[in-house]
Amino acid sequence: MGRQQDAAPVAPGNGAAGTTAMSACGLRKSFDGHAVLQDLDWVVPEGRVVGLLGRNGAGKTTLLRCVLGLSPLDAGRIEVLGEPMDEPRGQRLHRIGYVPQSFDLFPWMRIDAFLEFTAAFYRRWDAALVERLLGTWQLDRGKKIAALSQGQRQMLAIVRALAPDPDLLVLDEPVASLDPIARRDFLATLLPLMRRPGKTVIFSTHITTDLERVDADIALLRGGRIVLTRALAEINARFRRAVLIRAQGFALVPPLAGAWAARIHESKAIYVIDEGDAALRSALDQLAAREQATVMLAPLDLEDLFVELA
Amino acid sequence: MRAALKLALLPLRIAPWAAVAIALLIGLGGVLSTIGDHPAPWIALLFAAVGLWFLWLLAGVGLKGIARKETLLLPDFTRALALAGAAWGLLFWLAPCLIVAALYGLRPAWTALGGGAAGAAWAILSSSGSRSSLWIWVLIIGARFVPPMLWTALEPALTGAGLPLAGLLLAALLLRLTWQRLFPAGDPPLPESPLAAPDPMRRGVGNDTPSVAHSRLVRRLHDWSGEGAGTRLRRRASRYHAAPSPARERSLLRALLLPHEQPRGWLVRWLLFGIFVAVYALALGHGAQLGMVAGYATFFAMTGLNTIGAGMPRLQPSLVELYFTLAPPTRADFKTALVDSFLGVLPGAILGAFVYTLLAALLIDPTQWLRVLTTTAILAPPLALGTLALYLNLPGNVILRTVVTIITVFGQMGAYWTGYVLLARLGPLWGGVPTLVLTWGFAIGAWTTARRLWIGNPLSFDPPRAKAGG
Numbered sequence: 001m002g003r004q005q006d007a008a009p010v011a012p013g014n015g016a017a018g019t020t021a022m023s024a025c026g027l028r029k030s031f032d033g034h035a036v037l038q039d040l041d042w043v044v045p046e047g048r049v050v051g052l053l054g055r056n057g058a059g060k061t062t063l064l065r066c067v068l069g070l071s072p073l074d075a076g077r078i079e080v081l082g083e084p085m086d087e088p089r090g091q092r093l094h095r096i097g098y099v100p101q102s103f104d105l106f107p108w109m110r111i112d113a114f115l116e117f118t119a120a121f122y123r124r125w126d127a128a129l130v131e132r133l134l135g136t137w138q139l140d141r142g143k144k145i146a147a148l149s150q151g152q153r154q155m156l157a158i159v160r161a162l163a164p165d166p167d168l169l170v171l172d173e174p175v176a177s178l179d180p181i182a183r184r185d186f187l188a189t190l191l192p193l194m195r196r197p198g199k200t201v202i203f204s205t206h207i208t209t210d211l212e213r214v215d216a217d218i219a220l221l222r223g224g225r226i227v228l229t230r231a232l233a234e235i236n237a238r239f240r241r242a243v244l245i246r247a248q249g250f251a252l253v254p255p256l257a258g259a260w261a262a263r264i265h266e267s268k269a270i271y272v273i274d275e276g277d278a279a280l281r282s283a284l285d286q287l288a289a290r291e292q293a294t295v296m297l298a299p300l301d302l303e304d305l306f307v308e309l310a
Numbered sequence: 311m312r313a314a315l316k317l318a319l320l321p322l323r324i325a326p327w328a329a330v331a332i333a334l335l336i337g338l339g340g341v342l343s344t345i346g347d348h349p350a351p352w353i354a355l356l357f358a359a360v361g362l363w364f365l366w367l368l369a370g371v372g373l374k375g376i377a378r379k380e381t382l383l384l385p386d387f388t389r390a391l392a393l394a395g396a397a398w399g400l401l402f403w404l405a406p407c408l409i410v411a412a413l414y415g416l417r418p419a420w421t422a423l424g425g426g427a428a429g430a431a432w433a434i435l436s437s438s439g440s441r442s443s444l445w446i447w448v449l450i451i452g453a454r455f456v457p458p459m460l461w462t463a464l465e466p467a468l469t470g471a472g473l474p475l476a477g478l479l480l481a482a483l484l485l486r487l488t489w490q491r492l493f494p495a496g497d498p499p500l501p502e503s504p505l506a507a508p509d510p511m512r513r514g515v516g517n518d519t520p521s522v523a524h525s526r527l528v529r530r531l532h533d534w535s536g537e538g539a540g541t542r543l544r545r546r547a548s549r550y551h552a553a554p555s556p557a558r559e560r561s562l563l564r565a566l567l568l569p570h571e572q573p574r575g576w577l578v579r580w581l582l583f584g585i586f587v588a589v590y591a592l593a594l595g596h597g598a599q600l601g602m603v604a605g606y607a608t609f610f611a612m613t614g615l616n617t618i619g620a621g622m623p624r625l626q627p628s629l630v631e632l633y634f635t636l637a638p639p640t641r642a643d644f645k646t647a648l649v650d651s652f653l654g655v656l657p658g659a660i661l662g663a664f665v666y667t668l669l670a671a672l673l674i675d676p677t678q679w680l681r682v683l684t685t686t687a688i689l690a691p692p693l694a695l696g697t698l699a700l701y702l703n704l705p706g707n708v709i710l711r712t713v714v715t716i717i718t719v720f721g722q723m724g725a726y727w728t729g730y731v732l733l734a735r736l737g738p739l740w741g742g743v744p745t746l747v748l749t750w751g752f753a754i755g756a757w758t759t760a761r762r763l764w765i766g767n768p769l770s771f772d773p774p775r776a777k778a779g780g
Contacts, residue, residue, distance in 0.1 A: 093634050093637035109543075117566055121636060160631075
C-alpha cells in the first residue's frame with residue numbers, strides 16, 4: 001500500500017520564477033519488454049540542486065540518459081533549458097555538463113591531451129578551475145586515462161563537466177568512487193559554482209548525507225515513476241514515522257489512506273506520513289482510536305525515508 | 311569434476327560451427343580414403359591431422375577467452391584446467407597416436423606422439439594471441455639457407471628416434487610460453503584507441519580482444535608513436551580553438567580517434583609489418599609471381615582498415631563525451647563528422663601499400679620496382695577507399711563478418727594482381743586507364759553507399775551488448 005505519486009512541485013530557487021531547467025512528460029522506456037520508465041512526469045525548476053534517489057535498478061541512469069537524449073524514448077516528451085530535447089541541439093549541449101556513472105571515455109588518451117581537446121570546443125572554459133581541481137585532487141596531467149583509478153576517473157569527469165561552467169549539470173552517481181575527502185571537496189567546489197543564478201544540478205546518488213549536506217531537493221524514482229519531489233527542509237519538517245502500538249500487537253497492517261508506506265515490524269504497525277497533510281493526520285488518529293492503539297511519531301532523516309519509500 | 315567438464319567443453323561451446331566444420335573435415339578424410347580401388351589411408355590421416363590441429367587452435371581460443379588473472383582466484387581452477395587438458399590430450403593426442411600404432415606400428419606412433427604434441431602446443435600458442443608462434447615461419451624460411459653440409463651432419467639426429475622426444479620437449483616449452491602469455495606476471499597493457507591497429511597480431515577477423523602484452527621494444531615504439539600523436543592532437547586543438555572551422559574540426563577529430571595515423575605511427579607500423587612482408591617475400595624467393603606478392607603486400611597495408619568497423623562498438627561509450635563536446639546540430643551531423651574523420655586512415659594505408667609493394671619488388675625482382683609502384687599508384691587509393699567502404703558497416707554476426715572480410719581480402723589481392731598483369735601486358739594507357747576508371751568507379755560508389763548507410767543507422771551510445779541502466 002502507500003501512495004503512487006506526489007506531484008507537489010518544488011518552489012523555484014535562484015532562477016526566474018516558474019522557469020524550468022528540465023521537464024519530462026509521459027516518459028516510457030523499456031528494455032527487452034521490461035518497463036523501466038512508465039509514464040514518468042518530472043519537472044526540475046531552474047536554480048535548484050535536485051537529488052535523484054532510487055534503488056539499484058530503479059532506472060536512474062536510464063532516466064538521466066533519456067533526459068539528455070542519449071537513449072531513445074519509447075514515448076514521452078522532454079524539454080531541457082527551455083527547448084524540446086530533440087534536434088537540433090547544437091550549442092545547447094555546451095550548456096549541459098554530464099558526469100556519467102562509469103567514465104569510459106578515451107582511455108587511450110592522456111589527461112592533458114583530453115582536456116586540451118575538449119577545451120578547444122568550448123567558448124567558456126574555466127582553465128583556472130581546471131588547474132585548481134587537478135592540483136587539489138592530485139591528478140597527474142601526463143597520466144593516461146586508462147591508468148587512473150575509478151575514483152580518479154570520476155574526479156576527471158567532474159573537472160571536465162565543471163570547466164565549461166554549465167547551466168545544467170547532470171551527475172550520475174558522481175561520488176560513488178570518491179574517498180570521503182574528495183567527496184567533501186567536490187561538494188564544497190560544486191556548491192558555490194552551482195548556487196549562482198540560473199544554475200541547476202541533477203544529482204543521482206545513494207549517499208543521502210551528501211544530499212543533506214548540499215540541502216538538495218529530493219526526487220524519488222520508484223516503479224518507473226517519480227513518486228516524490230520535495231525540498232529537503234520540507235521533508236525534514238513534515239515526514240514522520242508513525243508507529244501504532246497496542247497490547248496484543250498487529251498481525252496485519254491496518255490500511256491507512258494517504259500513507260506513504262506501511263509495514264509491520266515486531267507486531268507494531270508502522271507508517272510513513274506527511275504530517276502536514278491534515279486529512280492523513282486525522283485518519284491516523286481515527287485509526288488509532290478504532291484499533292485501540294497509541295500513536296508514536298518519530299522524525300525521519302533522508303536515509304530512513306529512502307529505506308521506507310524506495 | 312563439473313568445472314573440468316565445463317572447461318573441456320568450452321572451446322566447442324564458443325565456436326560450435328567451427329567444431330562441426332572440423333568434424334566434417336575429419337569425416338571427409340575418412341570418406342575420401344575409401345574411394346577408389348586402392349584406398350589411401352594417408353588422406354584420412356592428413357585430414358585427421360589438420361582437423362586435430364584446428365581443434366587445438368580452438369582450445370587456444372577458449373583459453374584466451376578465460377585468461378584473466380581473476381580466473382586464477384576460482385577455487386581449484388588450475389586443477390580443473392589440468393583435468394580438462396588431460397581429457398583433451400587423451401582424446402585428441404594420445405588416442406590418435408594409439409590408432410597410428412595399431413595401423414602402422416610403434417615407430418610412426420612415436421613420431422606422431424612427438425610431432426602431435428609440438429603441433430598441438432604450437433596451435434594453442436598461435437590462437438592465444440602470441441606473436442612468438444610466428445617464429446616457426448622464420449625457422450622454415452631459415453631452413454632454405456642452411457648449407458647442405460650442415461643438413462648431412464644433422465641427418466642422423468633428424469631421422470633418429472630421439473626427434474619425437476625433442477618434439478615433446480618443445481611442446482612443454484611452448485605450453486609454458488602460452489601460460490606466461492595468457493597470465494602474465496606484470497600489469498596488463500593500457501588500451502589503445504579502438505580504431506587504432508598498430509601491430510600485426512591485433513589485426514584480423516573480428517579481433518576485438520583487449521591488448522596483448524608487447525615486448526619492451528614494441529612498447530617503446532608505441533610510446534614514441536603515442537608522443538607524436540599527443541603533439542599532433544595539441545597542435546590541432548589549439549589551431550581549432552584559435553579559428554574554428556569544419557575542416558579544422560574534422561582534422562582535430564581525426565587526431566583524437568586515429569592517434570596512430572601520423573608519421574611516427576606509420577613508421578612504427580611499416581617497421582612491424584615490413585618484417586612480415588619481407589619474411590613472406592624471402593620465403594617465396596626470386597621465382598615468385600611478383601604481382602601476387604605485391605597484391606599480398608597491399609592486403610597487409612589495408613588490413614588495419616577493418617578496425618573502423620570492428621572498433622566502433624567499443625568506441626560507443628566514449629561517443630557520449632564526444633557528442634557533448636562537438637555539440638552537433640543534429641545526430642546526422644555528428645555521424646557525418648565521425649564517418650568523414652575515418653577517411654584519415656587512408657593516407658597511412660596508401661603510403662603503406664607503396665612501402666610494402668616496393669619492399670616486395672626489391673626482394674623478389676628489383677628490376678620491376680617501377681611497374682610495381684605504378685600499379686600501386688593506380689590501385690592503392692581506390693582499393694583503400696573501397697576496402698574502408700566494405701568494412702564500414704561490418705555485420706555483427708561473426709560468420710557474415712568473416713565472409714565480408716574474406717571477400718574483401720581476396721578482392722584486394724585479386725584486383726592488384728589483375729591490375730599488375732593488365733599493366734604488364736597492355737601498357738599504362740590500355741591497361742592502366744581502364745583499371746583506374748573501374749576501380750575508382752567501384753570505390754566511389756561503394757563509399758557513397760556505405761557512408762549513407764552508416765549515417766542512416768541509429769546512433770547508439772551504449773557499450774556493446776549493454777542494455778538497461780540502473
